[in-house]
Amino acid sequence: MEQESYREEHFVLEAEGYRLPAALTLPSAQAVKWSVLLLPGSMSNDVDGNYPGTPMRPHMYADLARQLAARGHAVLRYAKYGDGAGAEIVDKQRVGRDGVFARQRYIAETAISRLRELVPQARGLALAGHSEGSVHAMLLAQQPTMGIDALISLSGPALRxxxxxxxxxxxxxxxxxxxxxxxxxxxxxxxxxxxxxxxxxxxxxxxxxxxxxxxxxxxxxxxxxxxxxxxxxxxxxxYDAIDPCQEIARVQCPVLIVQGGMDDSGVHADNGERLYQARHAIDPARTRLAFFPELQHFYKRAASFATPQAAMAMDEETDSRVCDAISAWLHEQID
Structure with a gap:
């Protein structure tokens, strides 16, 4: 992707006793349409969405942020604490105050507030949660005080x-x-x-x-x-106490569910359909499923014969059709 289509500002997000590397990606030559917060999944990741200490370097969060910025949206992403992720603990007492699962939601709350401060001109604020992050996004979107205008589930689980x-x-x-x-x-x-x-x-x-x-x-x-x-x-x-199908049905804003048909990460390819059916039964007019049969958990094109380990280790650029589907759907919500 040509960098002239976006610009990126790096900073540190302080939340829940952590200092987390963060990046705000903005369109270079057009007004901001939506602001989007990317919520990371279950494993420790750096600010680009790579997983230090593993073969998985999908850089999906950086790819998606830059692709969306090229289409007029502002995107905030951040690292998740762990070895090699670039994050640090600055207040051990505060870190230990809440459980690991709930802590990620409180960090996201801080990120939402920071995004509003950084991009006050956006027409709406969307949460895009990846994998476990989609579950936190569902819970946050239910809170009226958060003021979330749209929810995007990226490879989210449908089962406990x-x-x-x-x-x-x-x-x-x-x-x-x-x-x-x-x-x-x-x-x-x-x-x-x-x-x-x-x-x-x-x-x-x-x-x-x-x-x-x-x-x-x-x-x-x-x-x-x-x-x-x-x-x-x-x-x-x-984490197990949360039933994602129940929670997504309680979300009051429009919902887009994005799922790859080659997802074999623990989240399975049929999870997108399960989430869609649970939500569609409650609010059909504001529920959409974007399904990509040949894409895996990080939206790379996976061959049908690839092992799950090989598929997860793919490192080419995230398929831009996912970004196109998200951007087009966000545009519809403005209309």
């Missing part, structure tokens, strides 16, 4: 957190049998499913799971009987 993993394992077991292969690891399907059911209930793992060598990682890190890992387990339970 634990059910994402349970559903995936059940589908894989139908094809592979007792032992299922995720590529990076193999597990006993029944024990794997039981682990998430026990996590949801907050119950310790039984001896049969502890004795299963394929469950060693989960026992070490997730067994509620172990004192270590408490914060991570609480995060999963807090």
């Amino acid at each position: 957190y634990m059910d994402l993993f349970i559903h995936k394992a059940q589908e894989m077991a139908k094809e592979q049998g007792e032992i299922i292969d995720f590529g990076a690891f193999k597990v006993n399907a029944a024990h794997y499913i039981r682990v998430f059911e026990l996590l949801r209930a907050g119950q310790p793992f039984p001896e049969e799971i502890k004795a299963d060598p394929t469950m060693a990682f989960f026992v070490q890190n997730w067994d509620p009987a172990n004192p270590q890992g408490h914060e991570g387990r609480q995060y999963m339970r807090d």
Whole structure:
């Protein structure tokens, strides 16, 4: 993309005890139409939407921000704390005040206020939440005090957190049998499913799971009987308490759901349709689904034969058709 079509301002967003690298991307040669806040997903990411320490460098947040700015929209994005993300803790007491899951929503609230200050001339403010970020966006959009004018769900889950993993394992077991292969690891399907059911209930793992060598990682890190890992387990339970289909139906502003048909990230390709149906049943006139059959979780074009790991590691520019769909839909909301 030609940089002349946008300009970018980098700064630090201070929220909830963190200093987070942030970027505001603006159109260069036209008036601002909408302001858009990008809410990141579940993993630690840098300001561009890359995941330090992993093979995943999709830079989707930077791509989408620049593409939207070229079409007249102002976009704010920010990093999520973690090793290599460029963020830092400046107030440990404040960071520890809230749980990991809720903390991301409070950070987004601060970002919303900052975006309004930076781009007061925008015709409306939209939340674009990616993956887990879409769940936080749904909850924020329900709050009248936030004044959100539009919601965009980007590869958002339709199932509760634990059910994402349970559903995936059940589908894989139908094809592979007792032992299922995720590529990076193999597990006993029944024990794997039981682990998430026990996590949801907050119950310790039984001896049969502890004795299963394929469950060693989960026992070490997730067994509620172990004192270590408490914060991570609480995060999963807090996330699991949210039913995205129920929450998206409660959103009062217009909703656009964007989903790739090659999404196999834990969020599955049918999640977009599930969210659409839940919301469409309540407010059909202001609900839209933009489905791209050949795109994966970060909206890269994935071959049908690509492994999930290979698909997630794709690093070409985010498909501009996604931006075109978002921009056209936002324009309709102004009309």
